[in-house]
Amino acid sequence: MASTTQPRRKVRERREDVRRRVLRTAAEMMADGTPYTELPVQRIAERAQVARSTFYLHFPDKSRLLIALAEEAVEALFGEAVIWWRADHADGMDGVAHAMRQMIAAYREHRRVLRALGEVAGYDPDVADFWRRRMRGFTEVVQERLDAELRAGTVDPEMDAATTARVLIWTVERTISAHCHHDEGGGDERTARTLARTIWLTVYGVPPAPPVRDRVS
Template sequence: MSSTTRARGKVRERREDVRRRVLRTAAEMMADGTPYTELPVQRIAERAGVARSTFYLHFPDKSRLLIALAEEAVDALFGEAVVWWRADHSGGEEDVARAMRQMIAAYREHRRVLHALGEVAGYDPDVAGFWRDRMRGFTEVVQGRLDAERRAGTVDPAMDTPTTAQVLIWTVERTISAHCHHDEGPGDDRIARTLARSIWLIIYGVAPPAPTDRR
């Protein structure tokens, strides 16, 4: 390996380290209770141990910082649901409820970032564009499954799959967001099961069969 290649590798490692420190610092400050909109760049940079100018080398503005923070949070929020949409649905409603419980847990873990994402997306076009793109991607996953089910004859042939997918995604996201803002955990299972029943009935139109006794 040439000295030039090694030097470039070290520069890249330093940049990645700085980026991680800034992201970790911002997340920690939010975890301490400071709303994202009230986090000054100078304070983030100082606590992360970097110059303000260095901060801007990695994040041109706070919108880009929030988007970087939200990447992981959004993936965690929808990850388990995507697994269910792509899986065999023979497990019925219980498998959907399990996915909903995972989404609720992920929202609670990342709720400060996700709350900031929803708030800032209301007025920042870059953040709004990121959020729309990610939601569009998850909606396409759902629509793809609904289209496959329609071709297989397992759902109503008249189903408007693009609109149904949008309704399902936004209903789940908004319900979990509102729930986690008003409930500290006791109602999680009830919400998960109610969402699961709603999703199943919207897709298949009938309640899933009762589990059989396999003894």
């Protein structure tokens, strides 16, 4: 009986090729200036040289296409920050500043997809669920580090690790998104350094001493 391994491999390779072509085509069309919400499936399929029915075999709807595009973009956005949170922090504030520079650069590279992700997540439950899950995953990385610092006694013992992690993740993401939307790049370094200072002081800063009250004689 002849082996079916090679035919199956070829089918799998063809499917992966079609998927890559569709994703690349959608990204190129967005790079040309067409907003994601204005990309018709038919135009994407025609430019990718696949049948409309073939498109739907890989992506049941445009939400699934956006999620597939966003996987790489979101990973690139938070990748360097995850590395920093898991490092030893021996390089102090310079290390987190480097991570912020990388996040800003990644956002600029994938800005069209990330903007579409934020827009569509506002009304599409599948895209919103994807975005929440990914943000929750990155928040858990930060919380794990904060919990470890609390156990080591290197941060304020009154810190609420879970809430602090959420505030930091959303502050960074929203700040970079707004910054890249309104700034062409001239303020990137200032923004990176300011975010770095905010993160560092939030985690490792010493809380202010309580005010001294005058004794009543």
